[in-house]
Amino acid sequence: MKKDDCLFCKIANGEIPSITIYEDEFHRVFFDINPASKGHCLIVPKDHYDDIFDIDEAAGGRLFSLATRVSKALKKELDLEGMNIVQNNGTIAGQTVFHFHMHLIPRYQGDTVNVGWKPGEADMDALSELAKKVGDSI
Ligand code: 5GP
Numbered sequence: 584m585k586k587d588d589c590l591f592c593k594i595a596n597g598e599i600p601s602i603t604i605y606e607d608e609f610h611r612v613f614f615d616i617n618p619a620s621k622g623h624c625l626i627v628p629k630d631h632y633d634d635i636f637d638i639d640e641a642a643g644g645r646l647f648s649l650a651t652r653v654s655k656a657l658k659k660e661l662d663l664e665g666m667n668i669v670q671n672n673g674t675i676a677g678q679t680v681f682h683f684h685m686h687l688i689p690r691y692q693g694d695t696v697n698v699g700w701k702p703g704e705a706d707m708d709a710l711s712e713l714a715k716k717v718g719d720s721i
């Protein structure tokens with residue numbers, strides 16, 4: 584389903600132009616308008632999902648399957664040395680467009696990309712308890 588007044592619904596369905604790399608029945612892959620590095624692109628489903636919590640497994644599976652193909656094509660055509668796949672969910676996590684999308688960000692020696700966090704310390708007992716709880720909810 585499409586959502587009115589959603590920028591990526593309009594881009595994914597071709598109502599707003601984008602520099603498109605690839606398109607199929609379910610997806611559009613296009614270059615980010617403010618690229619973090621050369622080749623930074625977005626994989627977007629044509630149906631509207633707000634975020635990872637809203638998406639169904641079949642659509643999620645198709646998206647990641649396409650991400651493997653696009654990643655390999657970028658690697659073939661660019662001199663990239665690595666790739667970050669970033670997918671933000673929620674304002675607190677940096678999401679600014681509330682239509683599910685995956686960032687494919689090629690990495691190069693000396694680039695200015697910054698994807699990271701400060702490593703914390705693990706409490707093994709708390710983690711074991713949490714692993715059981717979350718595992719039971721899957
Ligand atoms: P988010 O912060 O939600 O994970 O990522 C949104 C991304 O969409 C940003 O990297 C931003 O540059 C990109 N973006 C926002 N508006 C447009 C647009 O109109 N066209 C394209 N190609 N990218 C956009």
Ligand code: ZN
Pocket residue numbers: 585586589590591592593630631632681682
């Ligand atoms: Zn949308």
